[in-house]
Amino acid sequence: MTSNHFFFLCLIPLFFGHSIAVDVLKADQSINHTQAIVSAAEKFELGFFTQPKSSNFMYLGIWYKGLPDYVVWVANRDNPVLNSSATLKFNTHGNLILVNQTGQVFWSSNSTRTVLYPIAQLLDTGNFLLRESNSGPENYVWQSFDYPFDTLLPGMKLGWDSKTGLNRKLTSRRSQTDPSSGDLSYGVNTDGLPQLVVWKGNQTMFRGGPWYGDGFSRVRSKRANYIYNASFEISYSINDSNNGPSRAVLDSIGSVIYYVWTGGDKKWEIAYTFEGSGCNDYELCGNFGLCSSVLVASCGCLDGFEQKSAQNFSDGCVRKDEKICREGEGFRKISDVKWPDSTKKSVRLKVGIQNCETECLKDCFCLAYGKLEIPDIGPACVTWFDKLIDVRFVRDVGTGDDLFVRVAASELERSERKSIIVLVVVPIISVLIFLASISFYIVRNVRRRAKAADNGVTITEELIHENELEMPIAVIEAATNNFSISNKIGEGGFGPVYKGRLSSGQEIAVKKLAERSRQGMEEFKNEVHFISQLQHRNLVKLLGFCIHEEEILLIYEYMPNKSLDYFLFEDRRRSLLDWQMRIDIIIGIARGLLYLHRDSRLRIIHRDLKAANILLDSEMKPKISDFGIARMFGEYQMETKTDRVVGTYGYMSPEYIMEGCFSFKSDVYSFGVILLEIVSGKRNHGFFHSEHQLNLLGHAWKLWNEGKTLKLIDGVLGDQFQELEALKYINVGLLCVQARPKERPIMSYVLSMLENDNMPLIHPKEPGFYGERFVLSDINSLFSTSNNVTITLLDDGR
Template sequence: MGGIPVHLHYRTTTFSRTLFFFLTSFLFLSFSPTKTSSVDTITASQSLAADQILVSSNDVFKLGFFSLDNISWYLGIWYKNIPETTYVWVANRDTPLKNINSSSSAVALRIGDRGNHLVIVRDGGGSNSAAAPVLWSSNWTTAANPTSPVAQLLDSGNLVIREAGNKQSIFWQSFDFPTDTLLPDAKLGWDLKSGLNKYLTSWKSITDPSTGDYTFKLNYRGFPECFLESREEVTYRSGPWNGIRFSGVPEMKSTQRIDFTFMFNNHEVYYAYHVNNTRSLISRLTLNSTGSLQRMTWIEDTQTWSLFWYAPKDQCDSYRECGPYGICDTNSSPVCNCTLGFTPKNPQAWGLREGSEGCVPQTALDCTTDGFLTMKGMKLPDSTSAYVDKTMTLKECHVACKSNCSCTAFSSANISNGAAGCVMWTDSLLVDMRHYVDGGQDMYVRLAASDLANYEELAFADDSEEKSPSLALVAGVSAVSGILLLVLAACFIWKRKRIRSMLGGQAQKKGTQERTQDMLINEAVVSSNKRDHSCESSNNDELDLPLFHLNSIAQATNNFSDENKIGQGGFGCVYKGMLEEGLEIAVKRLSKNSGQGMEEFKNEVRFIVRLQHVNLVRLLGCCIEMDEKILIYEFMEHGSLDFILFDKLRSSILNWPRRFDIICGVARGLLYLHQDSRFRIIHRDLKASNVLLDGEMCPKISDFGMARMFSRDQVDASTRRVVGTYGYMSPEYAMDGLFSVKSDVFSFGVLLLEIISGKKNRGFYSTNNELNLLSHAWNLWKEGNGMELLDPSVGVSYSSQEVLRCIHVGLLCVQEHAEDRPVMSNVVLMLGSETTSMPHPRNPGFCLGRNNDTYSSSSMHDESCTVNQVTVTLLHGR
């Protein structure tokens, strides 16, 4: 018959089935999560199931499905060899999958039908089924229809779709659609041909990867620069790229390990960075859920992410902080100053350190006679509307700007090789300028000729057209200077005699020593025309703190009536007041019987007038008349934190998100004091009553009467006069008088645990006879019952993972030995990132228990008050 014998047909069929079984088993094992090191690609006929992962060829990144709560599932990319999972990309961040771990809800990732995008489908058992419902689909950037597309996860962290056998033919890539992380070699910016904008968007929270409130985008209009926005409102600006760095990021320097790139042409505008050796350095740029832009580097020795750089970091990073023609400078006090030749638009608000209205010209401009003032070390102003010409020289730029009556300023577009290119601001206000001591670049601002006569930094003063006027200016300035010197000398002699006369007359009424101190405050601390010669003012900085009259303060507080009293402590009373112009203020009136005397008062003025941060209370001015010593602050609508936190009725308004924001805000304020302020400041009295809350519950650290300043290379110090509050003092400080930044870290840890629990550390009692709140938290943590510490009044809307992370951070901060405690930069990092690994905490410091006789102080009657003076006696064996 010509047919195949029956026994031969049976053997052939059996062999085919056996071969098919082995082949399918091999393919399944290849995609099994237990053996993924060589699987980085899927083809158009394959899919990636929910329990499978792709791993890049050199084991750098993984791709797969993940969940943070076992309810919502996402497709994402994370590092393979970082112990704490660190996600760098999330595909379906706003369309999470639900309950995909059940067999009836199985899903799979595969290449879309057109071969130029990805889809997540309901996997009904056939991954190639065209009828499988699509649950999510990626965007695509090309209309090409490849013949043999494959999806591959690269060692760069980029997921690409390309033609099989051709690595250059990329039809789609995850780098074109970043989430909150910019990886090395990824581009942030615009593809002008396709109109694609690649930018970062924060997570909603550390446990919710959906689109958050913050974006970091590159604006290519004018002179391109990056903007950080909160709900489309600009909060921070990088400054334009000047050939070396962004104008507003002086720390940004290419090194042997990292190179920065900025491309600006007719096809694309983007910023990128390249790590030269990815095996020795892992770096990522992240926009976190609190609106902080952070560059993180992985430290192999400690197995933690380290915060290398972040923004915004201080008051001057806030967009338009000083308004039009205002210059922000953290090295001056106040931080806002007008451009030379300009004056505050609203002098009254400016005197109260509110500079957002900016400055206006002192003299009207005249196009024919105007000149240009050289301003050095500047962050260039907002350049969205600026004109750029890369071919001009700086001198040609000067001529062009001078001949254009609408041109308000100009600068070099590229400073990488001298000064090249031209950027001009025309018909626009100069906003968001900043001065740097080290960094920035030269810019030239148009001024009236009469105003230029007062300044020497003239732009291009050697030009022939300006030689003659400059000689006249020199002669004029010399004459004026001589007259001014004579006037100043006369004023100095008169002032000196007046002070001596006042001191002599007042010494008869009151002790000479106290009155001399009052005069020192008036003359050395408050007056804008005098210098502070204390050690804290070694740089001869002018304080320029507004001085209020006692009558105006008395009127604002209804003559310090009890109805206006909003607080009281060891220093005296605090009153609410209203100035004539309608500004609400808080008035801190030092009691004559207070243990906090002139030294603390001077300390408060010296420090807080120089400190500018959103999480530090603002000092508006002071008043020193007769026997009164008064400080005037911005008014905090919700008062001090302890007023709400430890009250059973009020504490319910502090839900968990608010408590977490307060924790993070205090941490950022303390980080500024320790690391980012002009001086390194040790607060020494951080506690709940010294954290104030404004109308939006934003926390602000207050009371710097006990603060001390460290030099940058100083580690610690000692004192025989221990100040602070029982329950918040670190063991080494309370027992031996040793204090450092780690002393403040201990106080912060106590405060953090109090915010979580709603209970005070001092005066804490429990049924288990714990010594204090710290021991209670420690025991709960060791037993795995950390959530029992949470205050029930926070309600039910909270992330248990976030709460436990905060408790973990708090216990790290209150460890007994100072060297074990983290610094505040690591604290901020640990609070803001769930992927940061943290060491296990050790025993907390339990010094200062219930025995109220451990130290003696006149203020022991109030457990929340400040210990004004405790003498430490060192005992030695005979």
């Protein structure tokens, strides 16, 4: 994956190339906002910076030399200096202090030890340390590595050190433009068997699995170092990547992302990500539950257990046979799992034990065991008591661990009977399936090749004007590692989507037409024909297409931040969309839509505008995508009718659903829905409120009439917005979703209202399709009438 990722700390350095020394600050020296310290090999730089939107707040920080946009450490993150007269110097006890012009201290190294001849040094590791001038760096008095920001650098350690009494953790920033401490942290939980954990406050969000002798389960990596010595240190660190810049960052939604700098491409690239969601969410399936994730997370029970509640998987599971510690009990092996939570009250580690099964059976309260091989020590057993929490299958076979769960004798007997049946029946069925598969494959292959040949000729002839966009299949296969599963990044109505990299270094997204796709050849030709002739900063760019035998492919520019719905409708990610960012996205969509309606030579109606079709680039700029069902209008054409209504429920206009009529105003309606979704952080379709049965549009209309319009604003925004601006945007959103097309503004007027504070606003009327139940009954009634309209509802994520 690319690291054209927007989670960085944007800053404005305040110095102007003036360094007081190569890498040190001596006792009689200080630095102000015009100066900086540079490490000996010029890898890191320490200096002052401000935020673009808070230029009065000054911070002392460290960043990679030449890459100032990515701060790796901040001294005074929670106590910025409020003017440009900050100075870093030594006090009379030899401590480093950060003061303003009046001498007020904003930060201190705060060492209890007096340093007689102090020196501060910035190392090429990014570590800033305080020491006596006549001693080496290894004899430091204080070091920045012991007080992490949100970034883990090579050589830096997370975890507990008894010598200093510190438990070092990464702490997230409040937002991408605010370096102050957020409520998320990442470190080593040393309560029991050590395990890597992301916390929100004191609550575990997700964990990487426990220590496994030579590393941490599920996060073992050649880039990581693991130290486990219970007498003095339990820690985790990362190695450098080919001696180039690298870092692991805890972002504002709790993901830990490991970046490496690619000098040739001059960008940060994501090497791997440790993140929550789905099965990684802590205790998703409750006690004794087992989570499995293919496309979505699903909960089951460990062997010998059954669901406690059929309605609520989070209630967990209970034993089928409650009587334990009886003769004949044994263990069921579950392979490729993340071991259960291993806090002190539930786990025990014994070293030098050869037979873990016997060890567990000795204790009636032992529920499960796992085996370890500790380097330089030997075999060990991990046994669990009390309950088994947060167990999940890992995605990649062979990368998980084996867990042996204690079960009653009756469960073992049932398993043996099943095994006998399986041994007899499975071979017979397998042979029959094999023969049937061969026959099916031969017939299907003949048909597919004939059909593909016909389609290929037809499509290529029709797209002859776009033939400069045609790409060889070999180029695409090389870019996507032959459509490797590791390159797959999603799936929509068209089919699977793969990430790739061309030989030029450009990153691409490849859509591969699936046989079962509801989007056929007409949609494919639409996509190629329209996008190839459209150029606008707020439209996704089509790089090419490919037709090879049965393969039909579309190649786009890669969008690293996925789509708007990925952020907008997920609680943690939504908080990253601040008010200004949401406004910029709304304006960008409006400009792209105006280009389609008025400024492009084709005059196009999109017909499937929705949050899932708004892609976000590395700077979170919106780009409208998916033109498969778009229609081109003539210069004076304003409306047309179809007997095939295709679109996404919640975004289609009333006249389109009810009568098959669509126009530019149909897109305006969809835009209004998206605008209200962006402002509120809620999805229109499926919106729920305890006091009424209205959808999001109806809820917004209700608040407008009650004079409570600002209650629609997403609660995570706090007081970021200006009231008049927020009211204007909601007003425009309601105007766009009016029931009658003629009462909706055209996009040029919409954009003028949004961008011009002096533009007169019209009072909205009742929106169309504002009651969830009303819409469903109307749609259903269409199928019982003779209006000859076919409705195809697409998924939100198409």
